Amino acid sequence: MHTSEPAESLAARPAAAFGGAPAADPILRFDDVSIRLGGREILSPTRVDIRRGEFVCIIGPSGCGKTTLLRAAAGFVTPSGGQVRRGSQVVHGPSREAAFVFQDYGRALLPWRTVGGNVSLALEAAGVPPAQRPARIEKVLATVGLSAHAQKFPAQLSGGMQQRVQIARCLAQEPTLMMMDEPFGALDAMTRESLQDEVSRLVRDSGLTVLFVTHDLEEAIYLGDRVIALRANPTPGKPSVAAIVEVDIPRPRNQLETKEHPEYLRLRRDLYHYLGHA
Ligand SMILES: Nc1ncnc2c1ncn2[C@@H]1O[C@H](COP(=O)(O)OP(=O)(O)OP(=O)(O)O)[C@@H](O)[C@H]1O
Numbered sequence: 522m523h524t525s526e527p528a529e530s531l532a533a534r535p536a537a538a539f540g541g542a543p544a545a546d547p548i549l550r551f552d553d554v555s556i557r558l559g560g561r562e563i564l565s566p567t568r569v570d571i572r573r574g575e576f577v578c579i580i581g582p583s584g585c586g587k588t589t590l591l592r593a594a595a596g597f598v599t600p601s602g603g604q605v606r607r608g609s610q611v612v613h614g615p616s617r618e619a620a621f622v623f624q625d626y627g628r629a630l631l632p633w634r635t636v637g638g639n640v641s642l643a644l645e646a647a648g649v650p651p652a653q654r655p656a657r658i659e660k661v662l663a664t665v666g667l668s669a670h671a672q673k674f675p676a677q678l679s680g681g682m683q684q685r686v687q688i689a690r691c692l693a694q695e696p697t698l699m700m701m702d703e704p705f706g707a708l709d710a711m712t713r714e715s716l717q718d719e720v721s722r723l724v725r726d727s728g729l730t731v732l733f734v735t736h737d738l739e740e741a742i743y744l745g746d747r748v749i750a751l752r753a754n755p756t757p758g759k760p761s762v763a764a765i766v767e768v769d770i771p772r773p774r775n776q777l778e779t780k781e782h783p784e785y786l787r788l789r790r791d792l793y794h795y796l797g798h799a
Contacts, residue, residue: 544570548698548730549594553603556589563589565755566603567762576724576731578741581751582796586761587734590751591700594732595621607698617647620691624703626683630675636662636686637671643693661689664723681712688720692727699724701733705740714776717744725772738792742768742785743776750795764795 547570556564564586571577579587592598593605596614605612607619623629630639640658649657662668665685675683684704691699701720705713721744724731735741741748750764770784779785 544572546573547571547606548573548575548608549732550606551590551594551603552606554590554593554600554605555602556586556593556598557601558589558598562755564593565752565759565761567760568603569749569762569765571730571732574728574730575746576721576733576744578733578735578745578748579751580735580738580741580748580792580796581763582753583736585751585753586755587751588702590761591621591702591732591734594698595619595700597621617694618696619698619700620694620696622684622687622691622699622701622704624706626680626687626707627675629687630683630690632675635672635674636667636678636689639675639686640690640693643690647694657693661692664692665689665719679712680708681716684708684716685719688723692723697730699729699731701731703734703736706736713740718776720744721772721774738796739780739789742770742788742792743774743779748788748792750792766792 549571551567551569553566553568554564555562555566567590579590581587589598593600594612596605596612596616596619599613607616631642634642637655637658640661641654644654644657658671659668662671665688667682667685667689670678670682675686678686688704704720705716708716717740720731723729733741733744738748745768748766748768749762750766751761752759752763755761766788768784768788770779770782
C-alpha cells in the first residue's frame with residue numbers, strides 16, 4: 522500500500538510536532554509518568570497534557586500500556602516516576618471526578634440489580650439522599666436512551682444496552698473526566714457505530730473530557746480531537762508516546778461523510794502504517 526508518510530518518520534518526529542505542546546490549563550497532566558509493574562517498565566516517561574473538554578483517544582499495539590496509562594489517570598495505579606495531575610492536584614487514588622468505563626460490561630454491572638438499581642450504585646456511593654435518586658437515575662437513563670428499561674435486569678438487555686447502563690452509571694456520578702477502556706470492543710459493528718455517535722453527542726453536550734482506549738484506529742480518528750499513539754515496547758530512556766496527532770475534522774461527525782473526509786483518510790493511512798510497523 523502506498524503511504525505519504527512512512528511509519529518510521531511518524532514515530533521519529535517529536536510529540537510536540539503533533540500537538541503535544543503543554544496546555545495552558547490542562548484538566549489532566551502526565552508529567553514524565555513512568556510505571557513499573559512486576560519488575561518491568563510498562564510505561565516509559567510520558568508527558569502529555571489533556572485539555573478541558575477534549576476527546577483524546579489512545580492507540581497502540583497490544584500490551585503497550587494503554588490500559589495502564591488509563592488506570593494511572595484514574596488513580597488505580599501509582600506511577601513509579603513522575604506525577605499524574607488533575608487540575609492542580611496530584612492524583613493519589615480514585616476520585617468521583619474521574620469515572621471509568623470498562624470493556625466488560627457483563628462484569629461491571631451487578632446482575633441482581635435492575636438497570637435503575639445499577640445506576641443507583643453511583644449515587645449511593647456519593648451519598649446522594651434516597652429522595653433525590655429517582656430523578657437523577659431517570660435523567661441519565663434518558664441521556665443514554667434507556668428510560669423505558671429502568672426496571673429490567675442486565676441479562677434482559679443486549680450488549681450495547683448493557684454498555685449504555687454502565688455509561689449511565691458513570692454519568693450519574695457527575696464526573697469531569699471519563700476514562701473509557703475499549704468500551705465498544707465486544708460489540709457488533711452496527712451497535713459500535715451507534716454507540717460511537719451517542720457518546721460523541723453526549724460528550725459534546727456535557728463538556729466532559731474523555732480519555733478513550735481503543736485497538737481500532739478508525740474509531741480513534743472518528744471520535745478523537747487528538748490521537749495518542751504508544752510504542753510497542755518501551756525502551757529505557759525513550760518515551761512511550763510515539764506520536765500525538767490532532768484530528769482536524771469538523772463536528773458533528775457522521776459515519777459516512779467523516780469517513781470520506783480527506784483528513785480522515787490521511788490520518789488513517791499514516792496511523793495504519795505506524796501501527797503496522799510499530
Ligand atoms: N499488575 C500488573 N503486574 C504485572 N504486569 C502487568 C500488570 N498489569 C499489566 N501488566 C503488563 O503490562 C503490559 C501492558 O498492559 P496493558 O494492559 O496496559 O496493555 P494494553 O496496551 O492495554 O494491552 P491490550 O491492548 O492487549 O489491552 C502487559 O505486558 C501486561 O501484561
